[in-house]
Amino acid sequence: MMSAPGIQYNKKNFAFLHKSEMVFRLGRNWKPEDAGIRNWSHLSPFKNKPPLFDWFCITVNDSDLWPELALMALSRMLAGK
Numbered sequence: 460m461m462s463a464p465g466i467q468y469n470k471k472n473f474a475f476l477h478k479s480e481m482v483f484r485l486g487r488n489w490k491p492e493d494a495g496i497r498n499w500s501h502l503s504p505f506k507n508k509p510p511l512f513d514w515f516c517i518t519v520n521d522s523d524l525w526p527e528l529a530l531m532a533l534s535r536m537l538a539g540k
Contacts (some may be wrong), residue, residue: 496521
């Protein structure tokens with residue numbers, strides 16, 4: 460999961476491929492609808508734990524936004540949020 464190969468800064472992933480979706484750490488306050496994304500989910504890798512609300516799974520339908528979302532996730536990480 461977060462230790463999976465992905466896009467990293469200081470050895471920490473801020474984006475990675477999970478199944479056929481890209482997952483980005485964009486923060487709890489980020490609203491996918493504001494970016495025009497309708498098909499998304501929170502990352503939920505555990506059976507008995509709630510989803511990780513900072514992480515957003517974005518389908519291939521919105522793959523044109525993946526580079527922009529990766530930059531947003533990196534900016535968020537650099538800002539320490």
